[in-house]
Amino acid sequence: MGQKVTTMMTGGGPVRVCVEDGVIRRVYPLVLDDTDAKEWTINARGYSFSPPRKTTVSPVVLTERQRIYSESRVKYPMVREDFDPNGARNPEKRGKSGYRRVSWDEALTLVAGEIKRVQDTYGKEALTGIVSSHHTWGLIHYKMSSFKRFFNMIGYTQIFDNPDSWEGFHWGATHIYSYFWRLGCPEAYDLLEDALKHTEMIVHWSNDPDTIRGGYSGQESSIWRVWMKKLGIKMVYIDPFCNFTAVKDAEKWIAPRPGTDAALAEAIAYVWLTEGTYDKDFIARKAHGFETWAKHILGESDGTAKTPQWAAELTGVEASTIKALAREWARKNTMLACGGRGGFAGAGRTAFGHDWARLMISLVAMQGLGKPGGNFWGAQMGVPSNFDFKFPGYSDPYSNINSPQLADHEMINPVKQKMYRNWFPDCILNPPFSWLGEGFCGKSLEQQFIPYTYPMEGCSEVKMFYRYGGSFMGTMAETNDWIRAYQSSKLECIVNQSIWWDPETKMADIVLPACTNFERNDISEWCNAGGYAKDGFCGNNYRVIMYQHKCIEPVGESKSDYDIFSLLSERLGYGEAYTEGRTEEEWIKRLYDLSDMPNVMSYEEFKARGYYIVPVPASEEYKATPAFRWYYEDRPCDTPDASPAKKDPATADKLGTFTGKLEFVSESLKQFTPDDDERAPMAKYIHSWEGHKSELYAKYPLHLISPHPRFGYHTQYDHSDSDWLSEIPEHRVVKDDGNAYLVARLHPETAKDRGINEGDIIKLFNDRGVVLCVARLTERTPKFVIHAYCSSGRYVPLEPGSPTSPDKGGCVNILTSKRAMSKNVAGFAPNSCLIDVAKWEGK
């Protein structure tokens, strides 16, 4: 029997793949051997801690074999049966009609012909395209690589991504402590050691480390929590849902009403101010505008003191608990963990979530940002690592086939017109559409205030949409609008290049089958996004650089993204401009050559072995540079962070804000939007525009919260009813109709009031739509909260193609509002969502 074992990287960890006779037999974690670099050791409080000699994976990764061979794969090029490019296009039939199989030749001719026709007729800007948030792993084929090079080459209207996972930190935190070069998230260097040595308590505020997993880091931090439990570090969880980490290690769970977290934060500050239990020396040295803000908290400027009693009425948390929390926090060395990587948190995805983010930093600042054991740490990053070894993350300059370092000629998109992802349907259906900001504003604070209008003056509206897999039905907001946009006659042609029949794939006119990363070669490093998430690999216990071996031939007639774009380039008359005559393997080798890999391993050995573990200096030689310690100690920044302030010796000991200090009164906001009372220069609690003080509350008295999912990765790995994941009772439940319904959690009394029993099919509804879920009665939510994870990979409308149809796939984002976080902030706020629930009596 022909058997081989190869190595592969995924978005949830590295794996080995056993292939027998051309078929995947098993996919399993990478276990290290004696020839791999040694593990690190942290000595703390009389113990020595080292990670096991293996890597861990996110649970979803163990279903790779199933999803690769899934029935929901797109196996052949397909064209919608009632789409005639030379006659009736029937856009209103999108989502309703079936497909006919065509040859690659016919599909490519059709797609290239439509691109050419649209661009010749209306201009290059009439084409737009976008990929989903998370593509399959591998630098050469990644969305920022092969997709970007192709579309920059032919020209297109770029669609800005919104930072949907950490909106509040992006739009808010940047105006108090800066870190815009990390899109508002903090550095996390060496904080695991710091926590193990010095921390007495961690306040997890809207943070579920065991579920968020540092984004790409598998279950790497699970073992840290075992260690922290051994050391007796107290864990407090502030979350409307007693999340999956909290049910295991919370000493205290506090459940504020969604959207009121800022009030809770203000009340904590009130206790510290009135009891004098904050780091006055640090504030005197490092804060700007603190006195003004303190007056606001104490009620001297607006007549309302932000007392625990005041906050108790808003949040539903007892005043006694708020006081106790404030006092525990002040007297213990406390880490604030407000989301994976520091900001990936549900509370930051609410109305005015930017001010929650600013208040989080205010609280850490008041206790001395960067002091030993007291810091700002999502508890998912910060292992001892080797930050000198050069290997690019996917957004680093030399990581992709369109970078000037890797390609002979970089392709620059000639089109200046832009759209904005969260409001793509509005751009299509109700132009003109205007907004402020570039989505990912990582180059400067100014980027947040650049005004845009679609269509841009002198530009055509978009006529053709080239979509790359995925499902914004499950990740954007108020997503029935996507169905309306998809059925608009303004979109003359829609292409979807996809691995699976994802919800949006079924809305396309032409479908091109792409293969997975297991069906092509590539190169990459685990959890290395690079760029705005520099050194993210410090969420892994080992740095793993991998040659991603093609394990099997592409399923059906699917092709790699690079191959598809190469073929389209030829058809469009670009010849070898796209490929520069290079094969996949030649690009891989070129990237290897640009990294530090040739210094440690020959290319042949790298390919044969499949991976390299980057060694970390032994603990006695390792020089830790804990995040923000430099700032606390008035030293120039000594961490590997890429702060622009570091470049000038005069500012190297400062933050990247206008004053270089923690701006309790933001000078940047004073400059750019001085009259904004929603994101005012000073952060404050404001009643949510969709919350318990809004008019809608009388009609819809329950808050829906929809955090990042535990058993899916955004929409990925959530493909069909028969998935192994659908058997996990905390994820989905298969009912008599064979449909695997998403679990919606509600309090038993909320259920009882509505005649709902455990396991019933229920409808979650408001004026925006209806989503069917299965009821899970639980004490893990307060009575006013419904919890259902966002990012369903399935959208199963009872009436296909109807933008008002109930969905039984579990796309709860159909219910969330697309309203901007606040008037000058182009973030979305899906956790400000009011609904009601009822037993589903329909069929």
Added chain:
Amino acid sequence: MTRYSMLIDVDKCSACYNCFLACKDEHCGRDSMPIAKPQPENGHAWMNIINQERGRYPKVKVATTPVSCMHCDDAPCIAKAKDGAVYQRDDGIVIIDPEKAKNQRELVDACPYGVIFWNAAENIPQKCTMCAHLLDTGWKEPRCVEACPTGALVFGDIEDHTSEISKLMAQSELEDYQPEKGCKAAVKYIGLPKKFIAGTVCFADNDECVENAAVEVTAKNYHNRVVTNGFGDFEFEGLADNCEYEVTIRYNGYVTQSRKITTERDVYIGTVFLVKK
């Protein structure tokens, strides 16, 4: 001689389901004869996690107990099987012979732990094999154990006193899952869920939690004492099922309070307000 076992530390289980899924990856639709025929794509859980919500809002925990074949020395399935269709190997692993066990549906009900599943397509009962087909070709541990990120699952040779499992077993208080079944299970547990009594103590005359209140819990042959933490919370974990306890809360200058509580389930008594003497 080698004798395999598994040690499951329930406190370390984070319910990531990696064990459950690794098992699926190894066995669903994939043959490992003569040890096992393919597991059906859906419906079997050779390694499962039992979720048990404990307590009530706002004091909630979830116990998650990985449960698989116990590889019993007194295995009821072996006793029930015809033609020696279930056998225990010399290394202790209990195997259902996929050929001999055909049509023996009664084996599903023979298992008191409910970990034998019926494969309708193959007409055979199936269960965990401890990945014997991998162990026999040099693997060090079954797939579920390899995929466990926290060390909640430990596998090894209990006859080898230097093995990790032997060392852990020597220093731990070992338990059987549902010991009343009395099957001499090879698989051992640490930290199986018991019952807790918890509560919060506040002053009646102001909005303050009471820290350092002395809380005692007593029952027949049991006595324990803690003080409330900064949140005024106390908790007694690891109490017996269905037992009557008396909880007494004392704080200098305040009226002592006591409650009688039966642990039919985990009990959060809510907030107890202390009144000045």
